[in-house]
Amino acid sequence: MMLITCPHCGPRAQAEFTYERTVDSVVQPGTDPAGAMERLFTRANPRGLDDEIWRHTFGCRAWLVMTRHRVTHAIEAIRAVGPEALP
């Protein structure tokens, strides 16, 4: 069980988080249908680092993007996304 450093709450157990999808599968509004399906239905799925979208679902509920290694599970970077985080 990973220890994930939530940008808002600090280090918390993975059990508080849920994985949503990879950044490369996000379909941004206004994408052409073929491009949207290409993004929705494929993943780079590297045996290495990838950018993933997680949510601190059972904590502060904020969305996060983390760069994580798929073999070591090491989290190289993590950032908050969504509405501007308040001071």
Added chain:
Amino acid sequence: MSGPQRAGEPGTIRFTFDGKPLLARRGDTLAAALLANGIGLVARSFKYHRPRGIMAAGVEEPNALVTVGTGGRSEPNTRATDLFVYEGMVARSQNRWPNLSFDVGSILGLAAKALPAGFYYKTFFGSAKRWMFYEWFIRRAAGLGDAPNAADPDRFAQRAGFCDVLVVGAGPAGLAAALAAAEAGERVTLVEQDRVLAPSLVRDPQELDPAWAEATAAQISALGGQILLRTTAAGYWDDNLITLSQRLAEPGQQPPNGAAQRLWHVRAKRVVLATGALERPLAFAHNDRPGVMLSQAVRTYVRRFGVVPGQRVIIATNNDDAYLTAAAMRDAGAEVVAVLDTRPAPAGATSGFTVHNEAMPLATTGARHHLREVSARVGGKIVRWQADLLAMSGGFTPVVHLHMQAGGAALDWDDASQSFLPGAARQNVTSIGAAAAADPIGPTPPPENSGKAFIDFQNDVSLGDVDLAWAEGYRSVEHLKRYTTLAMATDQGKTSNMAALGRLAEKQGVAIPDAGLTTFRPPYTPVTMGLLAGRSERDAGAHLRRLALYDVHQAKAPTWQPLGYWKRPRAYPAGTETLAQAALREARSVRTAVGMTDVSTLAKFEVSGPDAAALLELICATTVAKLAVGRGRYTFMLREDGLVFDDGTVWRLGEDRYLLTSSTGGADRMATHISYVRQFLYPQLKVSAVNVQEHYAGIAVAGPHAKTVLAALIGEEVPRHMSTVPAAIGGVPVLVLAASYSGERAFEIYVEASKAEPVWSACEAEVTAHGGCLYGMEAMEFLRIEKGHLVVGGEIDGRLTPHDLALGGMLNKAGGYVGAEGLTRPALTQTGRKQLVGLEALDGTIPEGSMLITAPGQPAQGHVTAAGLRVLDGGSIALGQLNDGFARHGELLIASSPTRGLIARVRVVAPHFYDTGGERYRD
């Protein structure tokens, strides 16, 4: 006199073994107590049912497994060496019939030559049934103890722990490390699997002794450190998470506080492994008899438990440590017949014992509870001795299991000790003490007859089996393990892995570190399943979700219906009514008078802000912005792939405030979906979407009298169909939505859940006064099927488009909703797709879930998603999905359920059976 025995008092704790009453001293393990009672034969091996005794004194014991406890507390396969005797303990031997001394299964030992490793892959051919015939016998011969035959009466606790330093093992090294950390002001947790601190100091008191251990522990505690005895670090996971299993009671013992064990999830900043080392057995013929023990174990029984496991002992060793055992036995009054040292002279020369150098045991013979004779090759000749005990030491294997479980960790080969030592690690973990270094050993000669030279004792794997696997091409260490079952027993290869690796390396002609290494997987020692399940009792880790009005319903003794983690009233049977009778009565009440039901579990989201409509037009595939304040409409939602995944209603409560409802089962999924769209895709929107599913309890009132009931309740004009007004009932503010799922004029009353009870009572009084009654989910199902309303999980099964569900006309023409792109995929508009239809029976009752076929033997063209009846007139009707269903109205089909032997002829019709013009919604 021969065999194991104890001098002095036998002890005061009463226990039984195989029904025989015995006495133990306080602090005895079962193994110690059995030896003290002269019992050497304790178990039978897995495959050949060979007689086995006690080999070790710790968790590595492969042989001495017993079942302990009774009823639901009965624990099979418990190591007698890891079980402290308690008053009244009931222990039984296993894997024998009719009894331990005379075990019919031991005839398998006679056939051993025909049953080598992997024999079952080479025979028992023929049909699967034929294999199952043989398998029946194999399954009964296999296994070890019996599973309990009752539910577990105890609970298991689970707890989180956090510390700066977790020290595993309270031996001298672990205690010192824990003290140093505590003195440095760190938050320390120290765990020890034994029930005493530093058991090795009890065995070998030198400059440090048990009193030092007690004093050190006291200092650690005084500095705020936490010391957990009888606690095993079982698993090492990501980011220094360690799972600990803590025994609060011994196996089979009634726990003092209700919890038998506690599972800890400990997150440590740093981990120190002081896990010690395990002694290796030597491989020679019949090295598995009762009376052949590990050298340090013999010493432990003598020094810690005051039990002398034999009177005439042969020591066989390749290292110096075993001489301490010789000394301990001599001190205890036993005769040290000879020390067989594999090393050349002068090893052991100054020990004062009769030492034979370049000597290795050849074989043993034995009596029931101990050995009779040991033979050995000494230099070039064979020598025999009368001896009842053989203490062996093949060197030491540092316990690197946790180090390796940590992932990304390395092992370094140490040639002098012929052992793997912990190397670099990715996680913040270090190993110290005997876990990090081992003393040098001499040669370990291979046995002259490998057939009965066991290396994996429990699974009866001999060096001969390893040789066979090699000859047959199973040459990777993993193939070897899997083919021979080596290291797959309950001791997980703690005493066998190194011997197997050595043999494999010999065959390959490489050094041991080049022969490969198997993966170390959690747990270090087996962990009780109930402990892992932990937490609440029998709840499958899923608390029941209770309605706000749970007690109100419960008082009416409804039939409950599970839905996800919820339970909702399914019907309220009166008197002797069956469920079906009650549901029909309730449904008829709605059609003819009025009924009320609890709709609290529906997903609800309050969406407010200037961009509320914009967000909702992303979530909903219908238009929203055009709704007038106070109005509502039906809506549905698409996944990004364009398929419908939920439906509900959306209401405009104020200029920029909306209420969205959707299905109960999809509530969490919808909450995530809305949050993803709002927070991730459109963070710039000025909108707040709050999950108010549990804030509001919901009461639906439906039927021709619903309007009258509502007028009486709110005392003002009731909203027209698909309108909403705020109101109050008995002074409690409510929100009234005029929406209908039943097909009748109906209202949903939403009230803050904590204030729901008086509102419910007021409604019930009014409904009853108008000749109505409560209705449950079953009646609701009848009503909605007749009306042709959809249900998520039924008609909306995540595989259909809005067009397939006849909702295409409601799609927001402007697009822009989530799923619009996915909906353009070519196959979603092709012919032959499943489409929503109604079905009416020409005869019989349409079975729910049945297949729609044109004729018997033909493939399915669709299926029945929900079956009901015409509530007032009777007659079986249903909704279904049918290939090209829209174009097939009027066609006759068969609804066939072979699993239930039910069949009905049906006509395909439009999916509306009641009030198709919607007249009943109008006032």
Added chain:
Amino acid sequence: MTDIAITQLPAAPLNVLEIWSNPLAVLDRFEKAFGPSLPPLGSSLQLPGRLLIRYEPAVWLVEGETIGLAEILGSDGSLTAIGGGLVRVRLSGAGWRSLLMEGGVFDAESKAFAPGCSAATVIDHVNVRLLVESDDACLAYVPLSYARGMIHFWTIAAKSLD
């Protein structure tokens, strides 16, 4: 057995206060009206008649009075009532920190989790929000449907604490 009392408190008015734009201006207006600023994530602010607890980056839970807040938010945020859906359970007695470790994953025993601190976490699979009231008491906001199950869980767990 550790001394812990588990008490369900009567329902209180609870509102979600969410800010979606111009946060600094909202904070400014809040300070002008009430003096102190809106509390940061993981903490709370007790004002006369109302308690504000920040559990999410842009969301505060307001317990008690909401008068004046709508004006402060203006068009930069909104208030939504959620009090019906949460049950307040007070864990009091010296052992509350140990009790929260049972079935949990959050370090309630940390000294940093001091009076006034708040945290949302998962206990026995249930999403619970915590507010440290004092060294001897912690308030848990539990979803209504799980409340009875959680109180049962805590009652049983308290019996086998060290």
Added chain:
Amino acid sequence: MTKYSALGLLRGVFNGQSHWQPAWRDPEPKASYDIVIIGGGGHGLATAYYLASVHGIRNIAVLEKSWIGGGNTGRNTTLVRSNYRQKPLHDFFEFGLKMWERLSDELNYNVMFSPRGALMLGHSDSDMAMLAQRGDAMRVDRIDAELLSRDQVAKLEPQLDMSRDARFPIDGGLIQRRGGTARHDAVAWGYARAADQLGVDIIQKCEVTGFVRQGDAVVGVETSRGQIGAGRTAICVAGHSGHVAAMAGLKLPVESQTLQALVTEGVKPMINGVIMSQSLHCYISQSDKGGIVMGGDPDNWPSYAQRGQPMVTEGAIAQAIALVPALSRLRMLRTWGGVTDMSFDGSPIIGTTPVPNLFLNGGWCYGGFKATPASGWTYAHTLATGTPHALNAPFDLGRFARGDTIDENGVGPMPNHR
């Protein structure tokens, strides 16, 4: 090659079992092959065997980066069944189930296929309706399925908690009596031995590091043991499909996730068949050695680590004990993780790719073991003829963009929602 038989074992009594030959050779790779199969798991080895035995193509190499059968073939819970609701799935798996029934004889290697029955429990009337629907869909296509009452379930598996006040009370079940378990290692070894006998080169410790291209087409592979030419190249590395396909520039509808499983210490027989549930996410069976083998949902987040989150297993065990209370005092002996190819509709992918000469077999999610014979058979057909067999045609790579997904659970494209 020595034929396996009881007589052979008896002969071994007199010669110390010394007459047995290696089950497969350890050949050096040749310069090129007609077909190179990447991946020496059950599926790859079965593909090689059927290419050689059915299609007469024997100039084949199976390249395995480690040791054969060491990936998901050796890490699953060994269940074999065809009880799927969706037609393309149950037709495919039923074809495979029929192959299982005669596999030991065909391979002269006892794979211990034991049709002990695959029982799926229902915990409510709606569960029972879903089970009936699944069973009816199977029966209409002539696949065995039987709906069981509470009493029948109780008789079949006496250890189940049949009490009415259970958290998830048992209302009945759907059984496929022809379903059961098999010995996973034996499947890999049996296919390997049989394929080897037909001349297939099984090359272990040979990792593919890239593809050799001629224009768009793949004409060989780069490996840790040098370049190997290939007429056709077959990816068969479920768990790592995305990684290998990426070497050919392909992005797949696959995400690799960990699936954990565990086994308890052995006990005398207590579970008769395979127990699954319509509402809960655990599956339980007992091995011939006596260990209770069980698993649950995948870890639901991407990983190639063969290492999971302990709380996921703990959750599955809690469910299993709710169903079978007597499991409580058994002990978990081992837990392990496999890397699964989670596809975006829950169904496998077997067929051609946009890259000429390159074929794909993957996306097995956590259901690949039972498919081994059918997967090998249909993949061999696809490789030999260049076009898919009718059974695997629906499982093509293009179905996602086209909209023809085969979604057994109806949950859509996010594998972690599955």
